[in-house]
Amino acid sequence: MLGKFVAGALVAGVASLWLSSAHAHSIKAEPNDAVQASFDIIETTITTKGKTAVFSTRVRGEAGKDKPDATGKFEGSSVYAYVWPTSLDSGAIGFEKSQGIVALAVTFHPDFDDAANGGKNRHVWHPHWVVLAKDEACGAGLKVVDIPKGAKPKVPATWPGVPLLIDSPDYPTDFKGDRVDVEIPLSLIGGLVGASYDGVTAGLKINGNLHAPLLCVSDVFKVASGNLSLPGKVMPAK
Structure with missing residues (x-):
């Protein structure tokens, strides 16, 4: 039931916000003791400062x-993530247009590497762009979009060579306190200024049988807006 709500709400939220404007500078959430403290979002923002965008979650x-x-x-292994779902089109991050829901995710996974050009990243928190789509086979109703065997889709230069719509750019990522x-x-992401967004903390899992869906959103820890309505709007920092 939760999975259907999460997937449906996210898709509906993105669709509606492509047609209307959000007005919140940031998204604030009440603390929830039922959520693990390190994933209990209390504020999510995406702001611009000069020529830089800053994605931030407290x-x-x-x-x-x-x-x-x-x-x-590798098979059956887990991923933890801090995620910013957005209203961006997948074409803005180097994939074909209209492939699904574009999100930035900062992830940790100790059992495999998925850095660009064969790099190592299994023991550090690191960023990815991912494209998400509904899939009832996944615990939370969402997956990272699979690339079918034999397909040769358009991919960004830092695509890690895995059969997923995932990118592994080397953006500066900093953890400090909360x-x-x-x-x-x-300059790297077209259409980011004015885009809508939300904040999510989540767990993902690699399919134990290594077939599609390969990477599922298996558990949603918290949604900043509470309903995945993407109420935030990318604006200059105050």
């Missing part, structure tokens, strides 16, 4: 403190 506890346990194998920040040059 939590009730220490950001980045909790990480998934290593399993020693906050995680990612800085992105505005």
Whole structure:
């Protein structure tokens, strides 16, 4: 039931906000003791400062403190993530247009590497662009979009070579106290100024059978807006 709500609300929120404007400078949320403190979002923002966009999330506890346990194998392994779903089109991040819901995600996964050009990133928090779509096979009703075997889609230069619509850019990412920040040059992402957004903390899981859907959103820890309506709007920092 939760999975259907999450997927449906996110898709509906993106669709409606493509047609209307959000007005919130940031999204604030009440603390919730039922959520693990390091994932209990209390504020999410995407602001611009000069030629840079800053994606930021504050939590009730220490950001980045909790990480998934290593399993020693790729299949069935877990990913934790701080996520900013947006109203951006997938074409803005280097994929074909209209492929799904574009989100920036800062992730940690101890069992595999997915950095660009064969780099190593399994033991550090690091950013990705991902394209999400509904899939009832996933626990939360969403997946990272799969690339079918044999397909040769348009991909960005820092695509890590995995069969997913995922990008591995090397954006500066900083964890400090209750906050995680990612800085992105505005020149790299078309249409970001004025885009709508939300904040999510989530767990993802690699399919144990290594077939599509390969990477599922398996659990949603918290949604900043409470309903994935993307009420935030990318604006200059105050």
